[in-house]
Every structure is written in structure tokens, then in C-alpha cells.
Amino acid sequence: MIGYIIRRILYAIPILIGVNLITFILFFMINSPDDMARAQLGAKQVTPELIASWKAERGYDRPLFFNETVEGIAQVGDTLFVQESLKLFLFEFGLSDSHRDIGADIQRRMAPSLAIALPTFLIALLTNISLALLLVLFRGSVFDTTMMVVAVMIMSISGLFYIIIGQLLLSKLWHWVPISGYQSGWEGVKFVLLPILIGVVAGIGSGVRWYRSIFLEQIHQDYIRTARAKGLSELRVLFWHLLPNGMLPILTGVVVVIPSLFMGSLVMESFFGIPGLGSYTIDAINAQDFAIVKAMVFLGSVLYIVGLILTDISYTLFDPRVSLS
Amino acid sequence: MKLTLLWSDILIWSLFVVVVVWGAWLARVEQVRGIWHRIFRSAVAMASATILLFYLLVALLDSVHFRLAVASSDAQATRHYHAQMQTPLDRLLLHTIEQSERTYSAPFATQEYTRSIVVDPTGKTTQRYLPLVHVGSGEDIVSRSLIALLWGLGIAGGMIGLHLLWGRGREATPLPWWSAYLTFGVLVVLMVWLYSLSHSYHVFGTDKVGGDIFYQSLKSIRTGVLIGVLTTLIMLPLALILGVSAGLFGGWVDDAIQYLYTTLSSIPSVLLIAGGVLVMGVMMDNNPQWFETTQERSDLRLLFLVGILGLTSWTGLCRLIRAETLKLSQLDFVTAAKAFGVGRWGIMRRHIIPNLMHIILISVVLDFSGLVLTEALLSYVGVGVDPTMYSWGNMINQARLEMAQEPMVWWSLLCAFVFMFLLVLSANLFSDRVQKVLDPRNKV
Numbered sequence: 156m157i158g159y160i161i162r163r164i165l166y167a168i169p170i171l172i173g174v175n176l177i178t179f180i181l182f183f184m185i186n187s188p189d190d191m192a193r194a195q196l197g198a199k200q201v202t203p204e205l206i207a208s209w210k211a212e213r214g215y216d217r218p219l220f221f222n223e224t225v226e227g228i229a230q231v232g233d234t235l236f237v238q239e240s241l242k243l244f245l246f247e248f249g250l251s252d253s254h255r256d257i258g259a260d261i262q263r264r265m266a267p268s269l270a271i272a273l274p275t276f277l278i279a280l281l282t283n284i285s286l287a288l289l290l291v292l293f294r295g296s297v298f299d300t301t302m303m304v305v306a307v308m309i310m311s312i313s314g315l316f317y318i319i320i321g322q323l324l325l326s327k328l329w330h331w332v333p334i335s336g337y338q339s340g341w342e343g344v345k346f347v348l349l350p351i352l353i354g355v356v357a358g359i360g361s362g363v364r365w366y367r368s369i370f371l372e373q374i375h376q377d378y379i380r381t382a383r384a385k386g387l388s389e390l391r392v393l394f395w396h397l398l399p400n401g402m403l404p405i406l407t408g409v410v411v412v413i414p415s416l417f418m419g420s421l422v423m424e425s426f427f428g429i430p431g432l433g434s435y436t437i438d439a440i441n442a443q444d445f446a447i448v449k450a451m452v453f454l455g456s457v458l459y460i461v462g463l464i465l466t467d468i469s470y471t472l473f474d475p476r477v478s479l480s
Numbered sequence: 481m482k483l484t485l486l487w488s489d490i491l492i493w494s495l496f497v498v499v500v501v502w503g504a505w506l507a508r509v510e511q512v513r514g515i516w517h518r519i520f521r522s523a524v525a526m527a528s529a530t531i532l533l534f535y536l537l538v539a540l541l542d543s544v545h546f547r548l549a550v551a552s553s554d555a556q557a558t559r560h561y562h563a564q565m566q567t568p569l570d571r572l573l574l575h576t577i578e579q580s581e582r583t584y585s586a587p588f589a590t591q592e593y594t595r596s597i598v599v600d601p602t603g604k605t606t607q608r609y610l611p612l613v614h615v616g617s618g619e620d621i622v623s624r625s626l627i628a629l630l631w632g633l634g635i636a637g638g639m640i641g642l643h644l645l646w647g648r649g650r651e652a653t654p655l656p657w658w659s660a661y662l663t664f665g666v667l668v669v670l671m672v673w674l675y676s677l678s679h680s681y682h683v684f685g686t687d688k689v690g691g692d693i694f695y696q697s698l699k700s701i702r703t704g705v706l707i708g709v710l711t712t713l714i715m716l717p718l719a720l721i722l723g724v725s726a727g728l729f730g731g732w733v734d735d736a737i738q739y740l741y742t743t744l745s746s747i748p749s750v751l752l753i754a755g756g757v758l759v760m761g762v763m764m765d766n767n768p769q770w771f772e773t774t775q776e777r778s779d780l781r782l783l784f785l786v787g788i789l790g791l792t793s794w795t796g797l798c799r800l801i802r803a804e805t806l807k808l809s810q811l812d813f814v815t816a817a818k819a820f821g822v823g824r825w826g827i828m829r830r831h832i833i834p835n836l837m838h839i840i841l842i843s844v845v846l847d848f849s850g851l852v853l854t855e856a857l858l859s860y861v862g863v864g865v866d867p868t869m870y871s872w873g874n875m876i877n878q879a880r881l882e883m884a885q886e887p888m889v890w891w892s893l894l895c896a897f898v899f900m901f902l903l904v905l906s907a908n909l910f911s912d913r914v915q916k917v918l919d920p921r922n923k924v
Binding site: 169170174182307310312313314315316322323421422437441448451452455456459460 | 739740742743744745746747748750751752754755756758759761762766849853856857860861862863876879880883888893897900901904905908909912
């Protein structure tokens with residue numbers, strides 16, 4: 156088991172190097188350090204000396220992939236790509252354009268992101284699975300078909316509308332919850348209620364459809380027929396036979412997103428003024444702060460790969476047929 | 481008049497022609513006809529296809545850009561052209577562009593939405609609602625609506641009648657044409673009504689600078705459809721070529737392609753798109769020689785966005801195609817073809833790709849609706865289409881601030897919502913139907 160995990164982590168390294176290469180190409184080759192310096196210093200009073208000193212200050216004056224001025228291994232090592240990648244692998248994200256420590260900012264902003272993302276994830280999971288089971292129980296009925304049409308309609312509405320309408324109704328007209336803001340601790344609950352509610356509602360359409368199709372695939376299996384033949388009630392069949400077997404395909408889709416919950420939701424956080432990683436990213440995009448965007452790209456890929464590894468491990472825990480080898 | 485086609489115009493029209501020709505060519509095959517017949521046997525599919533066709537028609541109408549000649553009394557002089565490009569859709573809606581107001585006004589309103597301070601000749605200042613400049617008295621709405629309704633019913637009835645005459649007795653098993661007729665009739669009556677009233681009213685109100693929302697909503701159709709369609713154009717060949725090669729050739733090719741899509745899909749897609757768009761913005765700022773007018777600039781930005789979306793969204797389809805190819809290449813008919821000495825290329829073309837069509841079709845229609853929604857999201861994040869371009873994302877983005885105003889300006893948001901919802905809903909319903917007919921797993 157431990158050997159397998161170590162091997163998986165080693166497999167992740169080439170992928171992360173690939174991610175670094177992509178971000179590097181995006182941020183250093185297409186948009187060269189010279190361009191960055193010009194954009195940062197302002198187009199008007201730029202001189203070659205100013206650009207050179209800006210680059211030297213940040214260590215951007217090295218060659219991109221191959222350094223001819225030095226000997227030995229340093230020919231590859233003392234280049235912009237290797238230096239930048241190494242820093243990311245050590246989770247040293249450096250300073251943002253406004254001279255703040257990106258690593259510290261990320262650490263501080265993870266908690267607010269999780270305060271929204273984790274409850275949304277759990278409540279959505281529970282609601283979607285329960286609703287899907289309900290539809291499977293009444294499959295083929297008018298209730299089932301109507302709900303499926305409603306699900307397609309919910310899916311067809313942009314998430315932005317849910318947020319705008321939710322804020323309008325619940326905060327502006329009915330004054331149930333504050334329109335935006337954030338506070339840590341129990342007093343902050345009133346701030347996160349609306350984002351969580353909207354997150355659950357917006358995802359209910361696609362979620363219910365997905366779980367329903369998973370359950371419907373199972374319902375024609377022999378073990379369900381056997382269970383019914385034993386004279387079990389339909390409810391017992393659903394909860395004791397269908398649900399556990401349906402959990403396996405659900406695991407593939409669900410476990411992989413758990414680590415990414417740390418990243419928060421871009422749109423939700425910026426609408427509700429929650430100081431999490433999602434709004435951090437949006438602010439960085441709007442301010443064209445490449446250092447932050449780069450750090451978030453790397454962090455996001457790491458979390459996704461962790462999610463993939465967790466999915467594999469969860470398989471062995473829940474499915475006795477799968478063994479790690 | 482001088483035709484000045486933008487790159488996106490050329491792409492969308494050539495894609496349209498290719499699809500039509502290819503469709504006509506495919507329609508000779510009995511099985512293909514049978515599949516489409518099965519798809520359209522559902523009333524919902526008929527209705528949603530009608531709506532999709534309407535959107536496509538508007539987008540195509542809006543994709544022929546030309547510049548009008550400046551009127552000149554001297555016949556000998558060299559002709560000059562207006563800098564502003566126009567499309568047939570612009571010409572149709574010319575009155576809505578010209579009749580712009582000063583500021584916000586509600587749908588069908590005859591006066592402005594907010595009070596303004598007026599100084600009368602005696603020097604006294606009052607606050608009152610100013611009347612709109614380009615609207616009628618408000619009393620003729622009912623009579624004009626009735627006339628428009630008659631016109632709409634006449635046009636719709638005439639076209640449906642023509643189709644009935646033409647198509648009578650041509651089908652062995654009749655399709656539910658009534659559903660298409662109904663949708664078509666409602667669409668035509670609505671559009672004729674809105675269009676005829678748009679001459680003397682702002683049917684969907686006006687925005688902050690007095691621009692007509694009806695015009696903006698219709699213009700946004702092109703952006704939405706283009707992003708949905710052109711992205712597929714980039715994504716599909718990539719996914720198909722790489723997926724089939726990975727599945728068929730195996731070995732290091734498979735490893736390399738798997739590595740490529742695992743790496744790409746491990747980057748959060750919005751961040752990758754945002755990164756790409758930011759870098760693209762810097763590139764365009766550094767290379768102002770790439771475009772001459774602001775319209776060309778926003779068109780270029782749209783194409784870049786489409787390219788970035790295409791490059792980031794092929795991984796899912798590629799994975800599906802690779803798995804299916806692997807499965808197919810183990811089957812007997814492929815082994816038989818190999819035994820007969822059919823080359824790799826022949827096997828790919830004749831045996832693999834035709835059997836992948838259902839996956840491709842399902843994912844193309846499904847992705848389309850997703851991409852329309854993504855456009856709105858990206859515009860909100862600030863990495864979408866050019867802010868000067870008409871798009872639902874930009875409309876929502878502006879409406880967000882308007883909703884906070886007192887009194888609330890709601891029509892712009894509602895219009896973007898309705899137009900987007902109709903398009904995405906029909907695409908979703910249609911893709912559901914395609915999936916139901918084509919997905920082998922559904923034949924239980």
C-alpha cells in the first residue's frame with residue numbers, strides 16, 4: 156500500500172513538470188520578461204537599463220532553458236525554467252506585484268474558501284443522491300419525467316443568474332441574510348448561508364441527472380433482481396443493495412474534486428466578497444498579477460493530482476475486487 | 481458597398497458550408513438517414529432543433545460584414561467607405577441603432593426611467609421624467625400589436641403551408657412536424673411583433689447610454705453561437721487525431737498522448753483559460769499592427785479566446801475516443817481487416833472513425849451548451865470576449881451593477897437570461913435526444 160502510494164507520487168512528478176512547462180511557456184516565452192517589465196514599469200518612461208535592472212532584481216535575467224555562460228550541470232540548472240520550477244516545487248511562490256508574500260496569502264485565504272466549498276460539497280452530495288434515489292424509486296412515472304425536465308432547465312441557467320437572483324431576493328428584498336461579507340467563527344454563519352444555498356441549487360440539475368443515470372445502470376443488474384426475488388421491499392433494495400453498489404462509480408467522480416475544494420469558487424467568492432482563494436485568483440487576473448496566477452495554476456494541479464491518487468486509494472478501500480499493483 | 485469579411489465570418493460560413501455538404505453526402509447512406517429519423521421522431525427534438533436553427537440563422541446573418549460607401553456628389557472621385565462595418569442584421573435593425581436615447585428606459589416606456597433636473601426658462605429647477613425622443617405616444621401599442629400579430633400569423637401560416645404542400649406524402653413514418661410548426665409559429669409571431677414595434681418603441685428598454693437592448697440581445701447571438709461552434713472546430717480534430725492514434729498505435733505514442741492530456745487536464749480549466757487570455761492580451765498590446773480597426777481587434781480577441789478554449793477542452797473527448805478505439809481495435813472486424821492486409825490508415829478511416837461518430841456527435845452538442853455558459857462566466861471573470869463586443873456575458877456583467885441601483889434596472893439582465901436560456905435549453909434537450917438514440921448503453 157505505502158509502496159503504491161510512493162510510486163503514484165513519483166508518477167505525479169513528470170506531470171507537474173509538464174504543468175510547469177506549460178505555465179512557463181505561457182508566462183515567460185510568449186510573454187517575455189521584457190514584456191512583463193514594460194507592462195509593470197509603464198509604457199512611457201521605459202529605458203533598456205530600467206528593464207535590465209527590473210529583470211535582475213527578480214532573477215529574470217537568466218536564459219530560458221540553456222545557459223552557455225557557465226560549466227557543467229549548471230548549464231541546465233542555472234536557467235530561468237529550472238529556477239522557477241524548483242521554487243514552485245518547494246511551494247515558494249515569491250512576492251506578488253504588490254510585494255506581498257503569496258504563500259502566506261494563500262495559507263490565510265484557504266479557511267474562508269473551505270467555509271463555503273466544504274458545506275456546499277457535502278450538502279449537495281446528500282441532496283443530489285437522495286433526490287436521485289427518490290427519482291429511481293418512482294422511475295418512469297410522471298413525477299420522474301417532470302423532475303428530469305426541471306433538472307435540464309436548472310442546468311441550462313448560467314450560475315451567474317442564481318447568484319444575482321439569490322442576492323436580490325434573499326438579501327435585498329427579504330433581508331434574510333447580509334448581501335455580502337465574511338467573518339470567521341460562528342458569527343460568520345449568516346454570511347455563508349446564501350453562497351452555500353446557491354451553490355447547492357445551481358448544481359442540483361446536473362448532479363441529480365448524473366446520480367440517477369448511475370443508479371439506473373445498476374437497477375437492471377442481476378443482484379437487484381435477486382434481492383427483489385427474495386421478497387425485499389423496494390426501499391430496502393434501494394438502500395441496502397443499490398446504494399452501496401452505486402457508490403463505486405460515484406467515488407470516481409466525487410473523490411477527485413475533494414482536494415480542489417481548497418481552491419474555492421471563483422465567481423461565488425467574488426460576488427459575496429469572501430476573502431478566499433477564488434476571489435484572490437479573480438483579483439489577480441483583473442490586476443494581471445502573473446505571479447499569483449502562476450502559483451494558483453500550480454497549486455490547482457497539485458490538488459487535482461492528489462485527488463486522482465485519493466480516488467485510487469478509495470477504490471481499494473471500498474471495492475475488494477481491486478488490489479493495488 | 482465593400483465586403484470586408486472578418487476571420488470569424490469566413491470560418492463560420494465555411495464551417496456551415498462544409499457541414500451542409502457533408503450532411504447531404506452522408507444522407508445518401510440509409511443507416512445515417514435512419515438515425516436522424518429516429519432522433520427527430522421526438523417532438524422535443526423537433527422543437528429544440530427549430531430554435532437552434534433560428535439562432536444559427538441570426539448568427540449567420542450577423543456574420544457578413546461590409547462597409548457602405550460614403551455618399552458623394554462627385555461621381556469621378558475615388559470612393560470612400562465608412563469605417564464602421566455593418567452586417568445584414570445591422571441593416572435590418574438600423575432604426576434601433578439610430579433611435580438611441582439619453583439613458584435608461586423601461587421596455588415600451590414613453591419616458592425615461594429616472595428623473596432628471598430640468599431648468600425652465602424662468603430659472604426654476606424641477607425634477608421630472610423626460611419623455612423619450614424616438615418613441616410613439618404609447619396609445620398605438622395595442623393596434624400596432626394586432627396588425628403585427630396578423631402579419632406574423634400570415635407569414636408563419638404561409639411558410640408552414642408551403643412546407644406542408646412540399647412535404648406531403650414524402651415520408652413513410654411521419655415525423656412530429658406539428659411540434660416544429662408550433663415552435664416556428666410562436667417564434668415568427670414573436671419576432672414579427674417585436675420587430676414591427678421596435679420601429680416606434682424600445683421593446684426591451686434601453687441601457688445606461690440609451691442603447692437598445694433588443695438590438696444588443698440579438699447581436700449577442702453571434703458571439704454565443706460562434707464561441708460554441710468554432711471551439712468545436714479546434715477541439716474536435718485534436719481530440720479525434722490524438723485519441724485514435726493513442727488507441728490504435730499504442731506504445732510510446734499512447735504514453736506521450738496520455739501524458740499530454742493528463743497534464744493539461746490537471747490544470748484547473750478556468751485558470752488555464754485566464755492565463756492564456758491574459759498572455760494574449762499582452763501580446764495584442766505589443767503587436768498593434770495585427771488589426772486595423774477596433775472591430776478587427778475584438779474579432780481577433782474572439783478568435784484567440786476560441787483557440788484557447790479549444791486547446792483546453794479537447795482532453796475529455798480525447799480520453800473517451802482513446803478508450804473506444806482501444807475497444808474497437810480488439811474486435812473481430814478490425815482483426816479481419818488486418819488479416820486482409822488493410823493498412824493502418826485504411827482501418828482508421830473505414831473501421832474506427834465511423835464507429836466513433838456517436839461519441840463525437842453527443843459530445844459536440846453537449847459541449848456547445850457548456851461553452852455558451854462558459855462565455856458568460858469568462859466575461860464576468862474579465863477574461864471573456866472584448867468588452868466592446870455584444871455578448872450575453874457582457875450584458876450580465878453590466879446588469880450586475882444595475883441591479884444594485886434604486887430603482888432597479890432589470891430588463892437588460894432578463895433579456896440576456898431569456899436569450900441564453902432558450903439557446904442552452906434547446907441545445908441540452910437536443911443533446912439528450914441524440915444521446916438517447918445513439919448511446920448503445922441506452923438500448924436496455
